[in-house]
Amino acid sequence: MPKANPAARFAVYALLVGLGGLFGVPLLWLLVTSLKPVEQTMSNPPTWLPYAHYSEIGGKRVDVVLDARVTEPSVLVEDVATGRRDLRPVGSVAADNPTLRVVGMAEPGWWLVTERNPAAVGSRPIREVLPPEAIESRVQFRWQNYPEALAAMRGSPPDVPGVPPRKPNPEQDAGFPQFFLNTVIVCVLGVIGAVLSNALVAYGFARLRWPGRDVFFAITLATMMVPFPVLMVPLYGVFKNLGWIGTLLPLWAPAWFGGAFNIFLMRQFFRTIPEELSEAARIDGASEWRIFWTVILPLSKPVLAVVALFHFLFAWNDFLGPLLFLTRRQTYTLALALQQYQSQQGGVQWHYLMAASAVVILPVIVLFFLAQKTFVQGIATTGSKG
Amino acid sequence: MKSAARRRVLAGLGFTSPWIIGLATFTLYPVLASLYFSFCDYSILQQPVWIGLENYQRLAGDEVFWIALRNTAVYAALAVPLGVIASLGLALLLNCNVRGLPIFRTLFYLPSIVPVVASSMLWLWIFNGEYGLLNASLAPLFALWGGAPPAWLGDPAWAKPALVLMSLWGVGNSMVIYLAGLQDVPRELYESAELDGVGVWRRFWHVTLPMISPVVYFNFIMGFIGAMQIFTQAFILSAAANNGDGTLGSPARSTLFYTIHLYSTAFQDLRMGYASAMAWVFFLIIAGLTWAANAVAERRVHYSS
Numbered sequence: 001m002p003k004a005n006p007a008a009r010f011a012v013y014a015l016l017v018g019l020g021g022l023f024g025v026p027l028l029w030l031l032v033t034s035l036k037p038v039e040q041t042m043s044n045p046p047t048w049l050p051y052a053h054y055s056e057i058g059g060k061r062v063d064v065v066l067d068a069r070v071t072e073p074s075v076l077v078e079d080v081a082t083g084r085r086d087l088r089p090v091g092s093v094a095a096d097n098p099t100l101r102v103v104g105m106a107e108p109g110w111w112l113v114t115e116r117n118p119a120a121v122g123s124r125p126i127r128e129v130l131p132p133e134a135i136e137s138r139v140q141f142r143w144q145n146y147p148e149a150l151a152a153m154r155g156s157p158p159d160v161p162g163v164p165p166r167k168p169n170p171e172q173d174a175g176f177p178q179f180f181l182n183t184v185i186v187c188v189l190g191v192i193g194a195v196l197s198n199a200l201v202a203y204g205f206a207r208l209r210w211p212g213r214d215v216f217f218a219i220t221l222a223t224m225m226v227p228f229p230v231l232m233v234p235l236y237g238v239f240k241n242l243g244w245i246g247t248l249l250p251l252w253a254p255a256w257f258g259g260a261f262n263i264f265l266m267r268q269f270f271r272t273i274p275e276e277l278s279e280a281a282r283i284d285g286a287s288e289w290r291i292f293w294t295v296i297l298p299l300s301k302p303v304l305a306v307v308a309l310f311h312f313l314f315a316w317n318d319f320l321g322p323l324l325f326l327t328r329r330q331t332y333t334l335a336l337a338l339q340q341y342q343s344q345q346g347g348v349q350w351h352y353l354m355a356a357s358a359v360v361i362l363p364v365i366v367l368f369f370l371a372q373k374t375f376v377q378g379i380a381t382t383g384s385k386g
Numbered sequence: 387m388k389s390a391a392r393r394r395v396l397a398g399l400g401f402t403s404p405w406i407i408g409l410a411t412f413t414l415y416p417v418l419a420s421l422y423f424s425f426c427d428y429s430i431l432q433q434p435v436w437i438g439l440e441n442y443q444r445l446a447g448d449e450v451f452w453i454a455l456r457n458t459a460v461y462a463a464l465a466v467p468l469g470v471i472a473s474l475g476l477a478l479l480l481n482c483n484v485r486g487l488p489i490f491r492t493l494f495y496l497p498s499i500v501p502v503v504a505s506s507m508l509w510l511w512i513f514n515g516e517y518g519l520l521n522a523s524l525a526p527l528f529a530l531w532g533g534a535p536p537a538w539l540g541d542p543a544w545a546k547p548a549l550v551l552m553s554l555w556g557v558g559n560s561m562v563i564y565l566a567g568l569q570d571v572p573r574e575l576y577e578s579a580e581l582d583g584v585g586v587w588r589r590f591w592h593v594t595l596p597m598i599s600p601v602v603y604f605n606f607i608m609g610f611i612g613a614m615q616i617f618t619q620a621f622i623l624s625a626a627a628n629n630g631d632g633t634l635g636s637p638a639r640s641t642l643f644y645t646i647h648l649y650s651t652a653f654q655d656l657r658m659g660y661a662s663a664m665a666w667v668f669f670l671i672i673a674g675l676t677w678a679a680n681a682v683a684e685r686r687v688h689y690s691s
Contacts, residue, residue: 012482019476020493026555027497029519030508042517197404204401210394216402223413227615227672229645230665233423233658234416237430257408288397317501319618324653335503342507343625350511357504364499372492375499379559380566 027361034149034355035141037116039065041350052140055113057126064113064126064135076104076112076129085127087112104129111135142351149352150176150359153341155329174330176359179337186251186333187315193256194311195304201258202266203292207278217267224260232324239325250325251318251333255311262307265381269303270296306378309371316364334360420662428659441663451664453639454647457546461643462613464550469609470602473557477564478590491562498558506622509552513538513623539627542640549619549641560605567601568594599687607679614672617645644668 033041036050055064073090077100085103093100106112106129113135115125154175156166205217239250273296281291297304322336332340338360342353368375399406424441426434445451476494480487497505512519515537524535536544571594579589595602620641627636634650635642648668652661 009482012479012484016479016484016490019479020490023494023497023555023558025519026505026508026512027500029512033511044517044522046517046519046522197408201402201405204398208394208398208401210398211391212395213398220405220409223409223417225673225676226413226417227611227669229615229648230420230669231413231416232648233652233662233665234419235412236653237419238411238416240430254408254412256404257412258405259408260413263405288401292401313499317503319503319621320649323621324649335501338503338507339622339625342510342622350514350517353507354511357507360504361500364501365496368492368496368499375495376491376562379562 030354030358030361033350034145034358035143036145036351037065037142038349038351049139050141051137053113054136054138055128055130055134057115057128057130062126063116064128065116066135067112067114070106070108070110070112070129072108074106074129075102076106076127077101078103083124087129107131145351145355146359149349149355152345152349152352153179153337153356171329174332176337178330179332179334182248182331183316183333183335186248187312190252190255190315191308191311193252194259194262195308197256197258198262198266198307199297199300199304200292202263202270203288203296205263206267206270207292207296208288220260220263224264228320236324245325246327246331248326248331251315251321255315262311265307266300266303269300273299302374302377305371305374306381309367309374309378312367313364420665423659423662424666426659426662428662429656430658431656434659437659441660442667444660445663445667450639450642450647454635454642454644457635457640457642458614458616458644461546461549461616462610464546465553465613465616466606466609468550468554469557469560469613470606472554473560473605474564474602476557476561477568478594480561480565481568491565494561495558498556500556502618503622505552505556506619509548509555509619510539510623510626513548515540539623540637542638545623545627545637545640549616549623552619553613553616560609563605564598564601567598571597596688600689603679603683603687607676610675610679611672614668615645616643617649620646621649 032048032050037052040047040050053064053066055062057064068087070087074087075090075093076085077088077093078085080099080101087106088100090105093102095102110129110131112127112129114127118125155172156169205213205220235250236245239245242249244250244253277295277299278291281295286294317335318333319335319339322333326332326336329340338356341356345353423434425436425438427437427440428434480491480494484490500508513521515521518538520538521535528535538544538548575593575597576589579593584592620643621634624634624636624641624646634646644664645668648661648664651664652658
């Protein structure tokens with residue numbers, strides 16, 4: 001705001017760029033990791049670009065993994081019995097060793113490489129020592145990580161051609177498409193319910209005068225104070241009695257009955273609409289329902305959009321609700337499925353985990369860029385009116 | 387009752403009827419039931435049995451309960467003030483009439499809408515002791531003093547600071563609220579302060595801060611209530627730290643926060659009466675502290691209109 005001297009302005013920009021970098025780097029790291037082959041996620045120090053390495057071995061071009069950099073003069077030995085090849089220091093293997101055969105020599109700076117995808121299933125991958133100039137390296141993004149990661153979210157392994165398919169098991173066969181569908185159902189039904197019910201209720205509080213209204217509204221505001229953990233245990237009982245446990249209903253149906261905060265938000269907005277508009281409609285003989293539907297709602301699109309957006313974000317991101325109320329794997333939402341995937345994989349497949357996380361994040365980011373204005377206005381109004 | 391008056395009541399009740407049902411079923415009944423259960427021995431499998439104050443008496447002597455309470459207090463005491471400072475600091479920077487404001491605002495805001503499950507996965511990876519980006523960047527720095535960076539989520543002393551760091555990445559939401567508040571401060575106030583030759587620091591302290599104090603108070607309370615209820619991040623990160631053996635709060639109960647303990651008492655041990663007593667103690671703590679903050683705010687917060 002103030003007219004600052006150039007040094008101060010420079011400091012402001014330097015801080016902004018530095019902090020912007022700090023805020024941006026984690027997401028960039030997620031993206032980079034999701035596009036790497038697995039062994040490059042576990043390199044020390046970390047690398048910023050995924051590479052593919054190719055080499056000419058035995059007359060054909062082979063996609064290779066760089067296993068280790070040779071640090072001392074070494075030999076590549078092959079176990080005569082198993083065919084397994086390893087690197088040994090020069091002089092550590094006797095020339096007449098009956099079980100190990102020397103198949104190559106390497107100088108410091110060379111690489112021990114392994115073929116990435118052996119031609120035949122079950123065959124031993126090619127393993128060689130190569131000088132750096134024999135290895136062609138280039139940046140290559142592994143987009144196939146994405147379909148592979150999503151396929152890995154399935155509980156049962158994929159069907160293998162040639163092997164008779166297993167008995168179908170809806171619990172374990174549920175995979176990404178099912179989780180995605182569940183999440184969309186919870187989000188879409190929840191958003192429709194939240195917009196309709198909160199608008200209806202807020203109209204009753206904002207535009208109608210009736211005895212008991214203000215007391216009821218005060219109770220409504222007071223319930224905002226109750227933290228969710230207090231409700232958790234009895235809510236489980238309520239949903240159990242309704243027969244909703246194990247279905248998606250607990251995650252979207254309550255939205256159809258309104259929520260204190262959204263009622264408050266919409267009421268504030270409805271009250272700013274001039275009373276004369278309603279009066280004119282009443283004189284014309286319109287019912288309250290008609291006034292609500294044809295006069296108030298069309299004028300309230302901004303606040304409807306804010307409620308829809310924030311309910312969508314809540315439903316898409318919610319983890320505790322699904323954790324408490326979803327008992328069958330085929331009803332999992334993406335948030336819960338992602339966590340289950342992580343805990344079952346034990347956290348080694350970082351490239352897949354980051355790819356699956358990116359898929360969960362992407363819709364939210366896209367939504368942000370489509371509805372940026374609603375986001376910023378929504379946060380600003382929710383903040384300043386609180 | 388006159389027919390017009392009756393019609394008005396019917397219309398009012400008609401429009402608010404979804405909420406009458408919703409409030410009763412999903413809020414009021416659970417609140418009262420929770421209070422009742424807190425005086426009962428209750429698992430979801432059997433009818434509750436009245437045991438009076440026994441749950442509350444046992445809570446007072448329950449070591450794990452106090453650990454969970456202390457963990458939550460430590461986390462909130464770190465995360466809330468640092469969150470307010472970070473988000474207000476960013477908003478002040480953005481309010482300096484900078485070029486490229488939308489780009490910076492987007493950059494700072496985006497992390498706050500990343501689904502918390504996904505951001506937990508990301509930070510799990512960044513905090514990784516062996517291959518994590520954070521320690522790879524910090525290692526040269528620590529090497530200057532001959533040390534090594536902490537193992538973060540694997541170290542009971544550093545797991546909470548790690549969660550605080552993660553929470554700071556998500557301050558974008560309150561930053562936008564501050565920014566809106568800062569843009570509402572009347573320009574004339576700055577101009578007259580400038581005419582009086584007031585320095586930057588005093589201008590912030592005597593003009594900006596009083597004018598945005600309602601926003602600071604709002605963010606502080608929301609941050610506090612949110613921090614006290616920290617669940618998902620801690621649940622995911624500790625589940626990963628113990629390699630899925632089911633004990634929550636790893637490592638060494640350092641991330642056993644109140645809601646995590648409540649969840650495991652209710653839904654893993656099925657001690658729902660005891661958990662309800664915990665829930666009510668929690669409710670009273672939050673309500674009490676919010677009330678205290680409100681009392682302070684009465685005197686300190688400046689409402690212009």
